[in-house]
Amino acid sequence: MKKLLALSALLILAAQLRAGDYRADDFGARADGVTLNTDILQAAIDHISAEGGGRLILDGGAYVSGSIYLKTGVTLHIEEGSTLLGSLNTWDYIKDPQAGWMALILAVGQKNIGITGKGVIDGRGFLVGNRAVETVHLGLVSDRLGLDRVEATLRPENIHFYRCENIVIRDVSINNPACWNQQYDQCRNLLIEGAKADSKCYWNNDGLDVVDCSDVVIRNCDFDASDDVFCFKSHVPYGVSENVLVENCRGRSSANGIKFGTVTRGTFRNFTFRNIEIYDTFRSAITIASVDGATIEDITVDGLRSINTGNPIFLRLGTRNSGENPCLKNIVIKNVYAEVPFDKPDAGYMYEGPVEDLPRNICPSGIQGTPGLPIQNVLLENVEIVYPGKADPEYAYRGSSRAELEAIPELEKSYPEFSNWKELPAWGFYIRHAEGLTFKNVRISVAGEDYRPAIVADDVNGLTLQGLQIEQATAPKGKKQIVTNNVRKYKLK
Numbered sequence: 001m002k003k004l005l006a007l008s009a010l011l012i013l014a015a016q017l018r019a020g021d022y023r024a025d026d027f028g029a030r031a032d033g034v035t036l037n038t039d040i041l042q043a044a045i046d047h048i049s050a051e052g053g054g055r056l057i058l059d060g061g062a063y064v065s066g067s068i069y070l071k072t073g074v075t076l077h078i079e080e081g082s083t084l085l086g087s088l089n090t091w092d093y094i095k096d097p098q099a100g101w102m103a104l105i106l107a108v109g110q111k112n113i114g115i116t117g118k119g120v121i122d123g124r125g126f127l128v129g130n131r132a133v134e135t136v137h138l139g140l141v142s143d144r145l146g147l148d149r150v151e152a153t154l155r156p157e158n159i160h161f162y163r164c165e166n167i168v169i170r171d172v173s174i175n176n177p178a179c180w181n182q183q184y185d186q187c188r189n190l191l192i193e194g195a196k197a198d199s200k201c202y203w204n205n206d207g208l209d210v211v212d213c214s215d216v217v218i219r220n221c222d223f224d225a226s227d228d229v230f231c232f233k234s235h236v237p238y239g240v241s242e243n244v245l246v247e248n249c250r251g252r253s254s255a256n257g258i259k260f261g262t263v264t265r266g267t268f269r270n271f272t273f274r275n276i277e278i279y280d281t282f283r284s285a286i287t288i289a290s291v292d293g294a295t296i297e298d299i300t301v302d303g304l305r306s307i308n309t310g311n312p313i314f315l316r317l318g319t320r321n322s323g324e325n326p327c328l329k330n331i332v333i334k335n336v337y338a339e340v341p342f343d344k345p346d347a348g349y350m351y352e353g354p355v356e357d358l359p360r361n362i363c364p365s366g367i368q369g370t371p372g373l374p375i376q377n378v379l380l381e382n383v384e385i386v387y388p389g390k391a392d393p394e395y396a397y398r399g400s401s402r403a404e405l406e407a408i409p410e411l412e413k414s415y416p417e418f419s420n421w422k423e424l425p426a427w428g429f430y431i432r433h434a435e436g437l438t439f440k441n442v443r444i445s446v447a448g449e450d451y452r453p454a455i456v457a458d459d460v461n462g463l464t465l466q467g468l469q470i471e472q473a474t475a476p477k478g479k480k481q482i483v484t485n486n487v488r489k490y491k492l493k
Contacts, residue, residue: 020054031061038066048074058082066092070107078119078172086123090132093156101153103160114168123158125178126201149203155179161187169195176201185211192218200226212239212266218246226351229253232260234294239266247274254346254353257285264294273301281309282346282353289316289416293323297330306338308345312385313365314418317375329376342388357419360396364426369433370412381440387427389448398423400483405458428454438464445471454481466493
């Protein structure tokens with residue numbers, strides 16, 4: 001952690017040591033919300049980089065642009081009240097041949113770059129995304145147009161940095177992309193601080209995607225997304241994501257809050273999340289999923305408040321794609337408070353989570369490995385979860401006898417979501433294929449009727465429940481709240 005704090009200090013110092021400030025207007029840019037400034041902004045960036053670096057300042061008004069490339073030593077500074085406005089012409093955007101993605105702001109193989117200021121980046125993604133669809137209907141672009149939307153890499157993100165070093169993103173608002181909002185791929189020394197995002201105007205509007213990056217600090221950010229909000233991926237088997245700190249952040253999502261995946265091919269290690277708030281989120285507050293061969297290890301979540309979220313915790317080890325010795329191990333989740341609603345938590349948003357994916361009854365938190373591939377060494381400490389109950393066996397039923405548990409499908413090749421199984425046999429936690437699992441001072445309660453037991457553990461080697469509190473005021477006398485099947489080394493303290 002000292003390394004991460006030192007990294008943060010160095011990045012701040014680097015951002016302060018500017019060679020000079022340059023105004024976009026002095027290069028001929030027009031902030032009238034109409035004039036296309038792509039060539040002028042690019043020429044300004046190239047000049048500043050060639051002069052040894054500095055800030056290109058957008059001050060006052062809206063600067064329309066297509067794709068621009070940040071270059072070494074250059075910080076794009078957007079003053080409060082100013083906007084970098086994405087062009088509505090889809091032909092003004094570049095799909096970079098190395099990065100393989102399209103974006104409003106690109107950087108490939110650059111160092112000491114940044115985007116700062118209290119201004120706004122607005123990709124106008126709803127209009128751009130629909131115009132991209134029109135180009136396909138007109139026969140100008142070839143695309144399979146799945147679900148009537150253009151493939152992700154043919155829609156512009158707001159930011160895409162590829163193989164860059166020493167990056168500062170500070171204070172800026174990053175809004176309305178046509179695809180993912182901001183992606184940092186195979187980058188090193190990344191600081192994102194005080195940034196905001198309104199990223200829910202179109203499909204695949206992730207709030208933040210950090211892909212195969214090392215030495216990352218994300219703090220004091222507030223992201224609102226129609227897809228996963230704080231998302232960590234690995235696109236290549238040799239990729240490494242490590243030494244990542246996320247703290248004092250707030251997020252809302254019509255998918256997941258904190259998400260590892262879904263593409264998980266390389267290695268993730270040494271992640272710390274502190275003081276995180278997740279709210280009005282359709283899927284899970286925390287999803288850690290290794291399904292493409294990744295090793296995910298040494299992950300700590302310390303301090304999470306999750307209100308009106310469809311599912312608190314979902315840990316999954318699967319085999320969607322082949323990989324060598326995939327594993328999910330050494331996970332600590334502590335100091336958590338979560339409330340799960342009965343109704344749809346993201347109802348009313350423009351792009352809600354899909355109604356057809358809802359389970360019939362409220363799903364429990366899940367720790368679910370695969371036969372022969374158990375999730376290893378998980379500690380849940382000082383965790384409180386309030387469930388709504390109301391599970392009705394006349395509406396949908398999943399029993400907890402040995403035969404019924406063993407009949408639950410593995411779905412190890414499926415896309416990893418807690419709702420895949422539709423109906424699970426517990427209201428609090430469903431645990432399957434795990435090794436070395438400890439609950440310490442965990443309290444789970446259910447507000448309404450629920451026919452299911454609180455905890456079901458199936459095929460677990462090493463289960464310790466210390467200081468566990470289960471509260472169900474409506475439970476019939478003598479109801480069994482903990483059901484185990486094929487559990488070895490079980491301790492209830």
